[in-house]
Amino acid sequence: MRVELDEPKCVASGQCVMASPEVFDQRDDDGVAVLLAEQPGDELLDGVREAVAICPAAAIRLVDQ
């Protein structure tokens, strides 16, 4: 599974970092999300799915390869 982050859509709410801190971080200057792992391991996918669901801007997608 591959994580896609649509950066211009991000509103810097930080919800993804709370849901999945291993996969997401935020830029220091403006809080926009940063992808730490484009292809996270299976053990991290539950957290990523949570991030996809709660992102207020619908800026994250999890896609089958």
Next chain:
Amino acid sequence: MGASAAGLAAVETLRREGYDGTLTMIGAETHAPYDRPPLSKQILASEWEHDRLALRSSGDLDALDLDLRLGTAATGLDLEGRAVVLADGTRAAYDGLIVATGVRPRRLPGEGDAHVLRTLDDALALRDRLAEGRRLVVVGAGFLGAEAAAVARGLGAEVTLLEPAPVPLGHAVGNEVGRVLAAAHLEHGVDLRTGVGVAAVTEAGVRLADGELVEADEVLVAIGSLPNTEWLAESGLTVGDGVVCDEYCEAVWGPPGRRLGESTRPGTSPAGSTRCSGCRCASSTVRTPPSRVWPSPATSSARRRASRSLRCHTSGPTSTT
């Protein structure tokens, strides 16, 4: 009922938490669920194509296994019969109902045509009329009006922004920040006029309360919203400035204080910007501003609401209140 962000959040939560029964999502608009905040920014500025607004891909929607009915408005609710009455004359039966029909823009009196900005179609209609040198008058310098004014100015339109309060957005961000925003608008060439009352939209522009006419080619009215609750008027639900509900976000009906959770438990809950009052998700009584700054209270209240109704379904016919 309602196929925007809150309705989508509700059905996704139900599926994620294991509900595998029939899920029907019905919306008045013909578009699949889309993101509204960019309407007054990237869409108005033609920076994004509108397909970028989709909250979920068609594949993601298919995976939810929904009975998705778009372009279908609700006209009534039959609580005893547990069915929503639809504009096409059919009825949609339910065991549990989530009300997420949202709000629509307030308008001004007067015979002149004025734009509002709530739907994708609204945004595209306004965008098509904006160009270099066109005169746009925006009534209301809240989030939406201020954003639209800034975008229109960026497109080269001559923009007048009318606001009844002495400082734009003072109630939301405080007078100090409001004055900074006012200065920014003036610096960019927006003719911001505060402390101005508006009487009507005319063929020639906007008539102010003192009788002055502000001429315009296009008028945008951005003076807040009203809840879409007319379809509930005859239902027996208590409707005020939105759907009145208890502290658990269950709708209130019939004699004062009686709740849906008692006796017949038709299980009707408001979610999103439809506004409920008195419940724990008090944030949903605040209209989501058209900004991209805060997490949407609409979607978070819908998730909580859906999660509760799922528990009702899985735990049998016990009272939820």
